[in-house]
Amino acid sequence: MLRFAALDWDPLLRAARGAREAAYAPYSRFDVGAALLAEDGEIFAGANVENRSFGLALCAERSAVAAAVTAGRRRFRALLVLTDADPPAPPCGLCRETLTEFCPPDLEIRLVNVAGRHRDFRLGDLFPEPFRFAPRG
Numbered sequence: 058m059l060r061f062a063a064l065d066w067d068p069l070l071r072a073a074r075g076a077r078e079a080a081y082a083p084y085s086r087f088d089v090g091a092a093l094l095a096e097d098g099e100i101f102a103g104a105n106v107e108n109r110s111f112g113l114a115l116c117a118e119r120s121a122v123a124a125a126v127t128a129g130r131r132r133f134r135a136l137l138v139l140t141d142a143d144p145p146a147p148p149c150g151l152c153r154e155t156l157t158e159f160c161p162p163d164l165e166i167r168l169v170n171v172a173g174r175h176r177d178f179r180l181g182d183l184f185p186e187p188f189r190f191a192p193r194g
């Protein structure tokens with residue numbers, strides 16, 4: 058089992074919990090909070106934001122990435138995702154791809170549920186082969 062002993066996850070859990078309370082998920086009723094730890098120690102939280110046109114739903118993870126990038130952060134150390142799923146739910150494929158744009162394969166990801174269970178992964182384990190784009194010219 059993967060262990061991330063050095064990182065204090067409590068501030069990320071608090072941030073994700075606060076974000077989850079703000080989740081807008083009237084269709085799925087699957088509230089999600091995410092907290093992204095920037096390399097400089099700042100934490101950026103995100104909640105899922107659904108839409109009546111389901112395809113427009115924004116996941117909590119991408120919401121957190123957008124908040125961080127908007128604040129000028131592009132390098133990250135860890136991500137925590139909080140749901141009520143058991144086992145704790147991982148990011149969807151779209152979010153995994155988005156995370157690979159800014160995060161190294163060794164990004165620590167902790168999946169937590171409201172009962173307190175958690176699972177730890179590295180981004181590279183969840184998404185080993187991201188899309189690679191090399192512009193011509």
Ligand SMILES: [Zn+2]
Pocket residue numbers: 116117118119148149150151152153
């Ligand atoms: Zn997602």
